[in-house]
Structure formats: structure tokens, C-alpha cells
Amino acid sequence: MERPSPQALALATLRAYYDALNRHDPVAAVALLDEDVVHEVNQxxxxxxxxxxxxxxxRMEACYSEHLSxxxxxxxQDGSHAAAEYTVVGEYIANDIGMPPAQGQRYRMPGAAFFTLRDGRIRRVSDHYNLQEWFSQVAQA
Structure with missing residues (x-):
């Protein structure tokens, strides 16, 4: 059986990661990470x-109900770096640290992440979205 290219392996890993997030299965998502993964949290x-x-x-699962699409x-080509852009559709369901009170506010906005990968494992995740836009949508609900 032919081994997938590094690029195909990296893309399959990212798809599996986002599938786990959309299934609300943090354990499955974390299983795709390198032991010493670096997570650069948005802001x-x-x-x-x-x-x-x-x-x-x-914490995200407890405070937000989100679906990415x-x-x-x-x-x-060497599978070492990748990026994902997506749409976040969510509901703010429980108070999060440093955020306004949750009242079931709904939001929809673009999001993105940058990745470093090696051998089918995610070594770095850098999440990005417009926090001010999220605040604006949550305040209007």
C-alpha cells in the first residue's frame, strides 16, 4: 500500500482534528496533538x-456551543505548515473567564488557525478570530 504524501497526511490530520471539534470530542482532538503542542490562544x-x-x-465546551463549517x-507540500479558514456558528451558553455574562447569545463569524505539523501530529496551533466582532455580536443579542 502506498504511503500518503506528507501534504495529504497533514490535511487528513487537520480534517480529523476539526471533525473531533465538531463532534464535541476534545479527547479525540487532543489525541492528534504532539505531546508538547504549543497553543497560541487568540489574544x-x-x-x-x-x-x-x-x-x-x-472550558470551551462548557461555555460555548460551536459548529465550524x-x-x-x-x-x-512537505506537510510541515498549514492553515485553515472557516466559519464559526455558535452560542454563548455559560460565563467564561473575562468575558461578558452568557445569556444564550448567538454569533457567526470567520475564524482561522495556523498549524505546524510533523509525522501526522499537530505541533502548534495558533487560533485567530476578531474578538471585537464577537463582543459586538454578543452585546447585540
């Missing part, structure tokens, strides 16, 4: 390691 701290990433995802992926 937040840099976190290192699977345990920190799992804690982040569990309309994916567009870019990937280096």
Missing part, C-alpha cells in the same frame, strides 16, 4: 502541552 497566553490544550477545549485549507 491570550501561549500554552504548552496536551493537558493544557485539553483543559482549554473542555465552510473550511478552506492551505498546506505546504
Amino acid at each position: 491570550g497566553p501561549r500554552e504548552v502541552g496536551r493537558a493544557a490544550f485539553l483543559e482549554f477545549l473542555q 465552510d473550511f478552506r485549507f492551505l498546506c505546504a
Whole structure:
């Protein structure tokens, strides 16, 4: 059986990662990460390691109900770097640290992430979205 190209392996890993997030299965998402994964939280701290990433995802699951769609992926031919752009459709369901009170506010906005990968494992995730736009949508609800 022919081994997939590094680019195909990286793209399959990203699809599996986002499939896990959309299934609301943080454990499956974290299983695709390198042990020492670096997570650059949107407008937040840099976190290192699977345990920190799992804690982040569990907090997200508790506070937000989100579905990601309309994916567009870019990937280096050697599979070492990739980017994803998508649409976030969500509901703010429970108060999150440092955020306004949750009252079931709904939002829809673009999001993106940049990745470093090696051997089918995600080594770095850098999440990006417009926090001011999120605040604006949550305030209007």
C-alpha cells in the first residue's frame, strides 16, 4: 500500500482534528496533538502541552456551543505548515473567564488557525478570530 504524501497526511490530520471539534470530542482532538503542542490562544497566553490544550477545549465546551463549517485549507507540500479558514456558528451558553455574562447569545463569524505539523501530529496551533466582532455580536443579542 502506498504511503500518503506528507501534504495529504497533514490535511487528513487537520480534517480529523476539526471533525473531533465538531463532534464535541476534545479527547479525540487532543489525541492528534504532539505531546508538547504549543497553543497560541487568540489574544491570550501561549500554552504548552496536551493537558493544557485539553483543559482549554473542555472550558470551551462548557461555555460555548460551536459548529465550524465552510473550511478552506492551505498546506505546504512537505506537510510541515498549514492553515485553515472557516466559519464559526455558535452560542454563548455559560460565563467564561473575562468575558461578558452568557445569556444564550448567538454569533457567526470567520475564524482561522495556523498549524505546524510533523509525522501526522499537530505541533502548534495558533487560533485567530476578531474578538471585537464577537463582543459586538454578543452585546447585540
